[in-house]
Amino acid sequence: MRTSWDHGLNRPTSSGPPGVTSSRIALATAGFCAAGTSVYPYGLLSLINARAIARAVPIVALLALSCAALIAFPDRPTASSEGIQFTDVTKKSGLNFQQSYGDRHLDNIVEGSGTGVCVFDYNNDGFMDVYFPNGKWTEGLSDDDSRDLRGKLTNHLFRNNGDGTFTDVTVEAGLGGSRYSVGCAAADYDNDGNVDLLVLNYGQNELFHNDGNGRFTEVSTKAGLTGASFSLSAVWYDYNNDGYLDLFIGNYVKYDKTKAVGFDPAAGYPGPLSYVGQPNLLYRNNGDGTFTDVTREMGLWKPDGRSMSVTAADFHNDGRLELLSTNDAMANYFFEMDSRGVYQERAIEINLAYGANGENVALPRHPQAGCCITPRTGCGPR
Numbered sequence: 001m002r003t004s005w006d007h008g009l010n011r012p013t014s015s016g017p018p019g020v021t022s023s024r025i026a027l028a029t030a031g032f033c034a035a036g037t038s039v040y041p042y043g044l045l046s047l048i049n050a051r052a053i054a055r056a057v058p059i060v061a062l063l064a065l066s067c068a069a070l071i072a073f074p075d076r077p078t079a080s081s082e083g084i085q086f087t088d089v090t091k092k093s094g095l096n097f098q099q100s101y102g103d104r105h106l107d108n109i110v111e112g113s114g115t116g117v118c119v120f121d122y123n124n125d126g127f128m129d130v131y132f133p134n135g136k137w138t139e140g141l142s143d144d145d146s147r148d149l150r151g152k153l154t155n156h157l158f159r160n161n162g163d164g165t166f167t168d169v170t171v172e173a174g175l176g177g178s179r180y181s182v183g184c185a186a187a188d189y190d191n192d193g194n195v196d197l198l199v200l201n202y203g204q205n206e207l208f209h210n211d212g213n214g215r216f217t218e219v220s221t222k223a224g225l226t227g228a229s230f231s232l233s234a235v236w237y238d239y240n241n242d243g244y245l246d247l248f249i250g251n252y253v254k255y256d257k258t259k260a261v262g263f264d265p266a267a268g269y270p271g272p273l274s275y276v277g278q279p280n281l282l283y284r285n286n287g288d289g290t291f292t293d294v295t296r297e298m299g300l301w302k303p304d305g306r307s308m309s310v311t312a313a314d315f316h317n318d319g320r321l322e323l324l325s326t327n328d329a330m331a332n333y334f335f336e337m338d339s340r341g342v343y344q345e346r347a348i349e350i351n352l353a354y355g356a357n358g359e360n361v362a363l364p365r366h367p368q369a370g371c372c373i374t375p376r377t378g379c380g381p382r
């Protein structure tokens with residue numbers, strides 16, 4: 001599913017089930033699979049408020065289990081799609097994670113961004129394990145009357161026991177995370193044979209190095225992956241073919257809590273065009289555990305982007321990977337590398353910038369205020 005925004009009402013629209021409105025990313029690196037969901041205050045709000053903490057989105061676990069099942073049992077005989085049925089084994093599996101947005105009131109775009117999931121083999125036993133990022137009560141983001149949730153929510157790693165069940169090993173692995181987490185991307189960035197994990201946060205992201213003994217060490221500052229952002233998606237790939245995976249991070253918006261105060265509940269909380277966008281960032285892997293921001297020199301600098309997902313794929317079958325950034329309520333970006341080794345943005349030229357009907361999603365007319373919505377200012381003059 002893909003979420004778009006009803007600009008007039010400043011709220012999301014989707015063809016998906018009520019309350020769970022988008023699947024944000026399907027990211028493929030070796031041994032990795034991810035999916036994300038977003039929740040919005042329509043249909044699900046009463047459920048969330050009634051059940052409060054962490055009882056809103058069991059579908060996240062189902063998504064992960066589906067993904068894990070596909071990878072964990074590769075020898076299962078294949079069959080035609082006709083007649084294939086799925087059985088919900090979430091409860092029996094022990095994957096009892098329930099996603100939270102860290103608050104009792106879903107009332108801003110950060111809380112409504114949902115979370116993703118990573119499926120990867122962290123302990124090299126041949127069975128795919130499952131990692132769930134999670135929201136956490138956060139100063140300046142979450143509501144004061146939910147302050148009692150502070151410190152009570154973490155991300156979760158589930159070890160695959162190889163018999164259809166999972167065990168929560170978050171604490172012993174050191175993967176609880178310290179910030180409001182919305183996504184993750186797993187890859188062996190230092191080529192030591194152990195898959196490492198990048199956790200995408202509201203605030204500085206966290207890079208967890210897999211120490212190979214069941215534990216991870218957080219190394220983001222040492223690695224040079226610093227700076228506060230709101231990253232929803234990331235892809236590991238080797239843009240310069242030096243054998244080390246580089247990192248392209250999709251950043252969303254710069255959240256401003258003053259814009260979320262006093263919004264009209266009937267119209268929903270302020271949407272993506274109410275905030276300044278954030279640029280995606282490309283980091284070159286230096287091969288020594290550190291990374292260098294090469295966004296500008298590689299032609300990828302787009303400060304107004306509102307990326308919900310980034311993907312690297314060989315769209316042209318020319319042996320080189322192009323980059324796609326799907327942006328919320330504005331034109332998407334498609335980057336391909338030219339003969340000089342620098343990316344050029346070509347989304348409009350190849351018809352990937354806008355929706356299927358060619359509609360201008362970047363500058364919609366606002367039917368209520370009688371003005372145009374602009375990417376930088378929100379509701380601006382005609």
Ligand SMILES: [Ca+2]
Nearest residue numbers: 103105107143
């Ligand atoms: Ca809230």
Ligand SMILES: [Ca+2]
Nearest residue numbers: 121123125127
């Ligand atoms: Ca495993």
Ligand SMILES: [Ca+2]
Nearest residue numbers: 188190192194
């Ligand atoms: Ca590694």
Ligand SMILES: [Ca+2]
Nearest residue numbers: 238242244246
């Ligand atoms: Ca590289």
